[in-house]
Amino acid sequence: MKTLVIVGHPKVAESTTQQLFKAGVASSDDITWHQLTETLDVNLEQALLLQADRVVFQFPLYWYSAPALLKHWQDTVLTTKFSVGTAYSLAGKELGLVISTGAAKKEFQSGADEQFTMSEILRPYEALANKTKMKYLTPLVVYQFPYLTKLQQERLFINYQRYLTDPKFNHFVGQEKWITQRLLQKIDAEENAEKRETLQQIQSVLQDNVDELIDLTMTADMIRQDEDE
Amino acid sequence: MKTLVIVGHPKVAESTTQQLFKAGVASSDDITWHQLTETLDVNLEQALLLQADRVVFQFPLYWYSAPALLKHWQDTVLTTKFSVGTAYSLAGKELGLVISTGAAKKEFQSGADEQFTMSEILRPYEALANKTKMKYLTPLVVYQFPYLTKLQQERLFINYQRYLTDPKFNHFVGQEKWITQRLLQKIDAEENAEKRETLQQIQSVLQDNVDELIDLTMTADMIRQDEDE
Structure with missing residues (x-):
């Protein structure tokens, strides 16, 4: 699976979040880290998109x-001719979002400071995926990065790598498999x-856990079925 | 009431919709038609905002x-210091949107082509108004301008003028008064x-209609009250 990360942060070098992310993709062949600048070559951008299975917009x-x-970039590269019309060049590809915000997660709900959920706020991107026949992925949202503990940062680092490389990143069993x-x-x-x-010992413990969890999931399913009957 | 129209259309001269709108504000003193260009003077932009009671973002x-x-413009002019923080320089002002789209009105709903309502798609602007303590106005949306009949264009022209100048543009009695x-x-x-x-005859007929409608509204209110008791 080929992933194209379109980095729309105007100041990547000054952003600790972006630097953490950049470290996460440095070693991979299947990921293209594409940092946007003011000048755009539309043909080149469209060629990059065509090579990707997963396209990720990454921005604050x-x-x-x-x-x-x-x-x-959106206004210029995603022309009607390329992305809709008869071509639908992006159809079947996935669209992911990696977003950072300075506001707290709890503020994104009715009655809280930000009033709307992140799903509502990001509707324009979901509508873009819908229009171009792309599959919209659950966004990866980083809230208040500076307040994350070292452990939370490490988890984010893993989640970010999975977001770019795991074909089934939002399934639990997918996570273990990855x-x-x-x-x-x-x-x-x-x-x-x-x-x-x-490492083999860790792998063995992990495998035991996965097996146990699969058993538990099956048992839970059976109980649910009994209740339904 | 002072209105600032921030025109964010990159090609105003080529847009028939924008040209119609521009004709509507040419004769007014209380409206500033402010067409954006690539270069921005942040202090000047902020000064324009401070003078306005109603701020309208107008764009395709x-x-x-x-x-x-x-x-x-948003990223550059609406700095944290100016628009939130301790200043809240825009608090109490109104935020309106005048939007044009090539898609049909009926497509903006669940199950239709565009999937989401216009209210959902425009959440980021509603969230901006919320954050800056502005009053968010019902947007004026122009769907498929090229398909409008001459009469529909004339109605739009009137509605647009009301959107910029009528303090109570979305109240029916407000409309008649205006x-x-x-x-x-x-x-x-x-x-x-x-x-x-x-003109006096027209005005007289209009006044009769308004009086009749106010009577009807009062009668309807009385019937409703009777039902409630």
Whole structure:
């Protein structure tokens, strides 16, 4: 699966969130980190889009939408001829959003400071996916990055990598499978016997947990079925 | 009431909708028609905002939001210091939207082509008004301008003028009052006796209609009260 990350942050170098994200994709072949600048070559941009299976718009929320830098890209690159009309060049691809905001998660609801949910605020992107026949993914939203603990930052780092590379990132079993695959890759690559053994032990514990969870899920399903009958 | 119209259309000269709108404000002192360009003087823009009672963002819908030209203005002019923080310089002012779209009105609902209502799509602007303590006005949306009949265009022209100048543009009695005032102004200014008489006749018929409607509204209210008791 090929992922194109369109970074619409006007000041990537100054953003700690973006720097964390950038570190997460540095080592991957299947991810293209594409940082936008003022100048655009429409043909090149469209060619990048055509190569991708998953397209991710990554930006800080400025007045409840993307910065002008990314909006300019949308207005210029996503021409009617290319994205709708007879071509529908993006049809079947996935559209993901990685968004950062300085407001707290709890403010995005009725009666709270921001009044609307993040799903409501991001409707224009969902409508874009709908219009171009793309599959809209659940957005990955980072609230108040500076307040995250070290552990929360590490979890975010993993979630971000999964958001870019895991074909089924919002299924629980998908998550375990993704981590298992990553571990097996690491075990294969590890030359130190002792470290390899540690990784194998972790992998084994994880596998036990997954098996147990699958059992529990099946039991829960059976109980539910009994209740329905 | 002072109204500032911030025109975020990148090609005003080529747009028949914008040209119709522009004709509607040409003769007014209380309206500032402010056409955005690439270069911005933040202090000047903020000074314009401070003078206005009603601020109107006027733009064609590009990918379900304002063109990058207006988004750049939002990102640059509406600084935290100016619009929120301790200043809240826009608090109490009204925020209106005049939007044109090539899609039909009926497509903006669940199950139709555009999937979402216009209210949902425009949430980011409602959230902006909420955040800055502005009063969000019902947007004036022009669907498929090229398909409008001459009569529909004339109605739109009147509605647009009311949207910019009528303090109570979405109340029915407000509408009649606004038209009556306009007529009285025209009668005063008219030097041709015959034409003045025609205008007075129109004004008289209109006044009769308004009186009748106020009677009907009161009767309906009384019936409703009886039902409640």
